Structure formats: C-alpha cells, structure tokens
Amino acid sequence: MELSATDRRLLAELERGLPLVPRPYALLGARVGLPEAEVMARLRRLRDGGVVRRFGLVVRHRRLGYRANAMVVWDVPEVRVRAAGLRLAALPFVTLCYRRRRHPAWPYNLYCMIHGRVRAAVEERIEEASRLAGLRSCPRRVLFSRRCFKQTGARYFSAPGAPAHAGPGP
Amino acid sequence: MPDRDRELLAALLRGIEPEERPFRALAERFGTSEEAIVARIRRWLAEGLLTRFGPLFDIEKLGGAVTLCAMAVPPERFEAVAAAVGRHPEVAHNYERAHHLNMWFVVAAESRARIDAVIRAIERETGLAVLDLPKEREYFLEFVPEPP
Numbered sequence: 166m167e168l169s170a171t172d173r174r175l176l177a178e179l180e181r182g183l184p185l186v187p188r189p190y191a192l193l194g195a196r197v198g199l200p201e202a203e204v205m206a207r208l209r210r211l212r213d214g215g216v217v218r219r220f221g222l223v224v225r226h227r228r229l230g231y232r233a234n235a236m237v238v239w240d241v242p243e244v245r246v247r248a249a250g251l252r253l254a255a256l257p258f259v260t261l262c263y264r265r266r267r268h269p270a271w272p273y274n275l276y277c278m279i280h281g282r283v284r285a286a287v288e289e290r291i292e293e294a295s296r297l298a299g300l301r302s303c304p305r306r307v308l309f310s311r312r313c314f315k316q317t318g319a320r321y322f323s324a325p326g327a328p329a330h331a332g333p334g335p
Numbered sequence: 336m337p338d339r340d341r342e343l344l345a346a347l348l349r350g351i352e353p354e355e356r357p358f359r360a361l362a363e364r365f366g367t368s369e370e371a372i373v374a375r376i377r378r379w380l381a382e383g384l385l386t387r388f389g390p391l392f393d394i395e396k397l398g399g400a401v402t403l404c405a406m407a408v409p410p411e412r413f414e415a416v417a418a419a420v421g422r423h424p425e426v427a428h429n430y431e432r433a434h435h436l437n438m439w440f441v442v443a444a445e446s447r448a449r450i451d452a453v454i455r456a457i458e459r460e461t462g463l464a465v466l467d468l469p470k471e472r473e474y475f476l477e478f479v480p481e482p483p
Contacts, residue, residue, distance in 0.1 A: 166396055166397065168397065176390070176392075179389055179390050180389060180390065180392075181389070182380075182387055182388055182389045183388050183389045183390075185373040185374075185376050185377050185380075185388065186373060187356055187358060187359075187369035187370060187373065188355060188356060189357065190353065190355070190357075191355075201355065204353075205353040205354060205355070208353035208390075209353045212353065214396070215393055215396045216392060216393060216396050216397055217390045217391065217392060217393070218390075218391040218392070218393050219349070219350030219390075219391055220350050220351050220352075220353065220357075220389065220390050220391075221347055221348055221349065221350035221351060221388070221391065222344065222347045222348050222376075222385050222387070222388055223385060223386045223387040223388075223389075223391070236430075236432065236439065247472070250472065250474040251474055253474065254474030261473075262473070262474040263403075263470045263471075263472065263473050263474070264470070264471045264472040264473075264474075265403065265468045265469065265470055265471060266468060266469050266471055268466050268467070268468055270466060271405065271436070271466055271468065274471075276403075306434070308432040308433060308434045308436075308439070309432065309433045310430045310431065310432050310433075311430075311431040311432060311433055311437075312430070312431040313428075313429070313430055313431075314417040314420075314421055314429040314430070314431065
C-alpha cells in the first residue's frame with residue numbers, strides 16, 4: 166500500500182501513542198496540522214488497507230499476572246506444517262503462531278507462544294497443544310522466558326532515518 | 336485486577352475506531368465517563384501494565400520486514416549484550432529464555448536490507464553470531480485475557 170508524506174507524518178506522530186483524551190483525533194490533527202475529519206479518514210483508509218491492524222493496547226503479559234510464558238517450537242514436515250499451524254492458532258491459550266525459515270543450527274519451522282499464570286499450567290497446555298495439533302511425533306523444544314529486556318514495539322515511522330522523515334507534503 | 340478493569344482491558348485490546356469520540360460507547364457500556372476511561376488507560380501506562388496505546392502496524396504491508404533473532408550469549412555477558420542489542424531502535428521484545436540460545440529478539444525495519452545491516456552491526460558489536468529466523472507465514476490470533 167502506498168503512503169503519502171502526510172500519511173507518514175501522521176503515523177510518526179501516532180506511533181508515539183494515541184493522545185489519551187476523549188477526542189484523540191482532534192488533538193492528533195492539531196499536532197500535525199490536519200482537521201480531525203481528515204485524520205479519521207486517513208486512518209480508516211490505513212486500517213482498511215491493512216497497514217494498521219488496529220488501534221489499541223499493547224500489554225505486558227507479566228504485569229497482568231501471566232508470569233509463565235513459553236515459546237514452543239516444532240520441526241514439522243512441510244506437508245503437515247500448515248494444518249498444524251492452523252490448529253494451534255485456533256487454541257484459546259496460543260497467542261501467536263508462525264511458520265519460520267529453518268536454520269542449519271535450529272531446524273524448527275513452527276513456533277507458538279503459550280502464556281499462563283504458572284509454569285505447570287503452561288506445561289499442561291503445551292502437551293494439550295501438541296496432541297490437538299497432531300505434533301506429538303515431531304521434535305520439539307520449549308523455551309520458557311526468564312527476563313524481558315525490551316518490550317517497546319520497534320519504532321518504524323519515528324525512528325531516526327525512517328522514511329517518515331521524508332518531510333511534509335500532500 | 337478487578338473484573339471490571341479486566342473487561343475494559345479486553346475491550347480495549349480489540350481496538351477503538353477512528354471516530355470522533357472513540358471512547359463514548361465504552362463509557363456507556365461501563366457506566367462511566369470518557370474522561371474516566373482515558374484516565375484509566377493513562378494509569379495503566381504509568382504503572383507499566385501497558386507499553387503503548389496506539390496503532391499496531393503491519394510492517395510487511397508497507398514493504399517493511401520483520402524477523403526473529405536468536406543468540407547464544409555467555410551468561411556473564413548477558414546484560415551488556417542485551418544493552419547493546421536494545422540500543423538499536425529497530426529491536427523490540429528482547430527476552431531471555433532458558434536454553435543454550437538464550438537471547439531472543441524481534442527486528443523490524445523498513446526493508447530487509449536494513450534488517451541485515453542491524454544484524455551485522457549487532458554481530459560486530461558483540462562478537463557473537465545472530466541466528467536470523469524470518470517468518471514465512473503467520474497464523475494470527477488476538478490475545479484476550481481470560482477471566483481470573
């Protein structure tokens with residue numbers, strides 16, 4: 166999807182966070198020099214085009230009480246990986262599910278994240294997920310998280326040198 | 336967290352609309368004011384429960400790229416390496432995990448070439464190899480907190 170310089174300026178401002186006021190798009194517009202209605206129209210277009218998935222929260226799972234979090238990876242034959250991925254993604258306790266390129270030092274190709282309040286609950290869920298997705302015979306690794314060092318979404322539009330700095334324009 | 340807060344959080348995770356008063360419907364549903372809703376979000380941000388309230392971009396739709404990286408970091412160097420990795424603005428979500436490959440982070444940038452440059456810079460700065468594990472397919476599902 167093509168973005169104009171104005172779209173990029175708007176997204177760079179928005180990336181710092183939506184203003185937390187009852188009419189956030191009016192304030193956002195004031196900051197970038199656009200009327201509220203135009204801000205909303207541009208954001209709707211970006212959302213409908215898939216550039217913005219949604220406007221909402223990014224939570225820290227640990228602070229919410231989800232202290233146990235495991236990344237689970239499997240080495241799945243190519244012909245089976247799609248069906249297994251779709252089954253995993255349908256489980257309520259699986260938050261993210263990806264197929265990734267294999268690496269010579271890391272032959273796994275199916276990844277998912279499983280959160281829970283305690284480690285034992287996550288371990289049970291991992292067994293359940295393996296069974297329900299037909300993955301019990303596939304080599305698997307479970308990597309529990311220990312510490313989180315950075316959980317800020319990467320800055321894209323407002324990072325130094327990002328395309329957002331192309332300057333103002335239509 | 337009280338049930339009502341958890342319900343509000345779940346509603347906000349689904350996102351708000353680009354409309355004049357995006358918090359109005361929620362305020363009505365929860366029998367409160369729009370000011371009270373945004374004040375609650377501000378408090379959650381201040382408490383560190385949320386990292387952000389804003390747009391979730393699909394960087395790939397913009398021609399950008401994202402990948403998952405893994406490193407095997409000697410435990411005594413872990414914090415210094417985490418700091419070096421974290422200085423790159425393209426890096427998000429750096430987790431220590433219980434494995435020989437103990438550092439896992441996401442790199443997102445406007446191009447695959449930029450990601451390659453960031454990975455090379457991290458390898459140069461740390462003297463450690465970075466495994467690059469790009470996504471081939473995503474099976475996406477929203478995270479909604481379960482009831483307590």
